[in-house]
Amino acid sequence: MEDGKLILVGWNRSPYARRVAVSLNYYGISYEQRHQTAWEHFDEVKEINPIVKVPALIIEDGSFITESYAILDYLDCRVGPELSLMPPSSPLRDEVRRIVAIATSVIDKGRELRYEVHLRPEEHCHQPFVDRWSAQITNAISALEDMITKPFAAGEKFTQADVTLGVMYDMIQNMHPELLTVGSYPGLDLKAAKYHSMKEFQQAGLGYD
Amino acid sequence: MEDGKLILVGWNRSPYARRVAVSLNYYGISYEQRHQTAWEHFDEVKEINPIVKVPALIIEDGSFITESYAILDYLDCRVGPELSLMPPSSPLRDEVRRIVAIATSVIDKGRELRYEVHLRPEEHCHQPFVDRWSAQITNAISALEDMITKPFAAGEKFTQADVTLGVMYDMIQNMHPELLTVGSYPGLDLKAAKYHSMKEFQQAGLGYD
Structure with a gap:
């Protein structure tokens, strides 16, 4: 892994991967994307994510996050409430x-x-x-x-x-x-x-x- | 609807409904539960939630929230960061x-x-x-x-x-x-x-x- 670079595991034909990709683009966070699907690359994805699903986001410390809603929450926390695509408060x-x-x-x-x-x-x-x-x-x-x-x-x-x-x-x-x-x-x-x-x-x- | 009472639409055989129910219990928020499934009560659930899924949470103003992760986010915001079951910050x-x-x-x-x-x-x-x-x-x-x-x-x-x-x-x-x-x-x-x-x-x- 290139030091300091996030890796998005998942092809954009997965809408779950794609909403992460669009959000990363919006936040201006640099990332590498592995165009894998859990369907076609079961063993490779299993190495990263025990539930064998994409997207998974591999972060700088080598750990992964899975489920797009969880990845987006991670990104929202990372950029902070001012920039977050999820508004911090009601309504x-x-x-x-x-x-x-x-x-x-x-x-x-x-x-x-x-x-x-x-x-x-x-x-x-x-x-x-x-x-x-x-x-x-x-x-x-x-x-x-x-x-x-x-x-x-x-x-x-x-x-x-x-x-x-x-x-x-x-x-x-x-x-x-x-x-x-x-x-x-x-x-x-x-x-x-x-x-x-x-x-x-x-x-x-x-x-x- | 009883004034001021939340209504959880969904039976606890749905694990998605059940995690909302357990969270509501933990927060001590009073609610009424409708033991419906989208499978058996399609038309009734459709009246509440256009995607016709449980759980849905009907809140005091009559609006609904669907998807358990979204309902839990609503509840976390409602109780505030001190009490929230989702810790507010890393790690x-x-x-x-x-x-x-x-x-x-x-x-x-x-x-x-x-x-x-x-x-x-x-x-x-x-x-x-x-x-x-x-x-x-x-x-x-x-x-x-x-x-x-x-x-x-x-x-x-x-x-x-x-x-x-x-x-x-x-x-x-x-x-x-x-x-x-x-x-x-x-x-x-x-x-x-x-x-x-x-x-x-x-x-x-x-x-x-």
Whole structure:
């Protein structure tokens, strides 16, 4: 490991890794990224993280942090309350927390849906799960569309609500385009266009060909 | 809603709901609990939470918070840094965060394993997923066993690491007993016995018959 450099283990096709990458970019923290997935690099990831998941962040002392919400908390503490993408106090923290929680839930369900329809043999696919998760995703996306009426997702400034919302939007459009057709949610489309223009997102590209 | 009373929507068989319940008990915050699952009460939960998941916490102004990590952050902010189960600063916060992240990941994989082996028709079960998730769970439990050598999970005092570790232990023992046999992890067994003696856990029983 290059001395003093953080290592983000995880490919940006993982929305969990990508929201860490966008946040690191925003904070201006230098890092190296290992484009690994737990799916394809089970043994290598197991060496770092006993639960064998990405993202994991390896910090300067060689220890790791796993789970994107935990990594983001670590980064927020590291940069301090003034710069943190998670506002330190109510009411803004409440609003950011609410949007982040719904957006991460959409990501969770999008991931389960991907496992169901893409990563298991078709004959083992269970349609009631597909229907259920699709309904949860579309219902939550509609709720988000109604919530994000301000210049940024949670108000007047860029926060973790924007990071997670942007990552969620790109993930669902890429993995489950039928659930988030451009034009169906004009408020989300506008926010996404804004995020796509930002270097923090561009420097943490999705990694699709 | 009874004026000024919080409502926790979710049954304690959900480890995510249960860690909120144990934390509320620890903080001495009075609450009413609705023993609903998103699985069985889809329409009722949808009325409260657009992503249709438990737990959700309905607070005094009628708004909701979803995702257990977000609800716990809300509660930590509510009680303040002195009482919070999440220590406000390093190095204790780092240690608690690490244990909580691994324990919640075990819970996540335990939930996916339950869906795979119990909630879908047997002919739709995909054995490679069962094997993979089981390996992730046992590997992470072994890592936790090696980490929790102090009086409490993360040191000298009771923290969110203990809440989440205790809930994880009970969940895996109840849902996947083959992955956490009593006697296999003596350090975890000892911690679990301590948690089981605490009123905060007893008052948030698992709800099994």
